[in-house]
Amino acid sequence: MSGCCHNDRTIDKLRERQRGTLLIVLGINAVMFLVIAGAALYGNSTALLADSFDNLGDALTYGLSLYVVYRETSAKAKVAIFKGILILVGALVVAAQAIYKLIVPSMPIFEVMGIFSLIALAANSACLFLLWRHRFEDVNMSSVWECSRNDIATNLSVFLAAGAVWFTGSGWPDIAVAIALVWFLVRSSVRVISSALVELRAT
Numbered sequence: 001m002s003g004c005c006h007n008d009r010t011i012d013k014l015r016e017r018q019r020g021t022l023l024i025v026l027g028i029n030a031v032m033f034l035v036i037a038g039a040a041l042y043g044n045s046t047a048l049l050a051d052s053f054d055n056l057g058d059a060l061t062y063g064l065s066l067y068v069v070y071r072e073t074s075a076k077a078k079v080a081i082f083k084g085i086l087i088l089v090g091a092l093v094v095a096a097q098a099i100y101k102l103i104v105p106s107m108p109i110f111e112v113m114g115i116f117s118l119i120a121l122a123a124n125s126a127c128l129f130l131l132w133r134h135r136f137e138d139v140n141m142s143s144v145w146e147c148s149r150n151d152i153a154t155n156l157s158v159f160l161a162a163g164a165v166w167f168t169g170s171g172w173p174d175i176a177v178a179i180a181l182v183w184f185l186v187r188s189s190v191r192v193i194s195s196a197l198v199e200l201r202a203t
Helices: 002-043 046-068 073-103 110-134 139-168 172-202
Strands: none
Touching: 002 046, 002 110, 002 139, 046 073, 046 110, 046 139, 046 172, 073 139, 073 172, 110 139, 139 172
């Protein structure tokens, strides 16, 4: 009986740690969405816009993850599937913006792209550091970790795109990186949904 109580206390402590971490990263991503979206619109950058939607998707993801911290595995798996769908929707939005840029070409401001991609990188690196210890705890936190790891790749890609725009004097690198990020987001969506379906079948 005492062993059972000890296990319950251990699980409660784990969930409290998860909840505390999720609250912090939720706040970071909500703020970064507003900052990066504003910068993307001002700088006319599709790649930076993709970055901002990634932050919005993460903020929604962390909010959903908070909702299921104290729920059973099946509920966590179902929310993970929804997270995967959110990632996919973000990818489709960026793809639409990239297609528009192909039809109506425009030149992004590479200085804005570079500066704000580095700001986003710093914020997302902090999130990744906070989530590191939770990455194998359950399907809920694994999917959160997946989203955070995507952010780092996204930020680095946008920074490289900014350099390429400056070097070539063309807006094509911005579009190329945005398209690459669409593929990256779709792949991540498939991985999150597949893992969640496996977990759901097991329960």
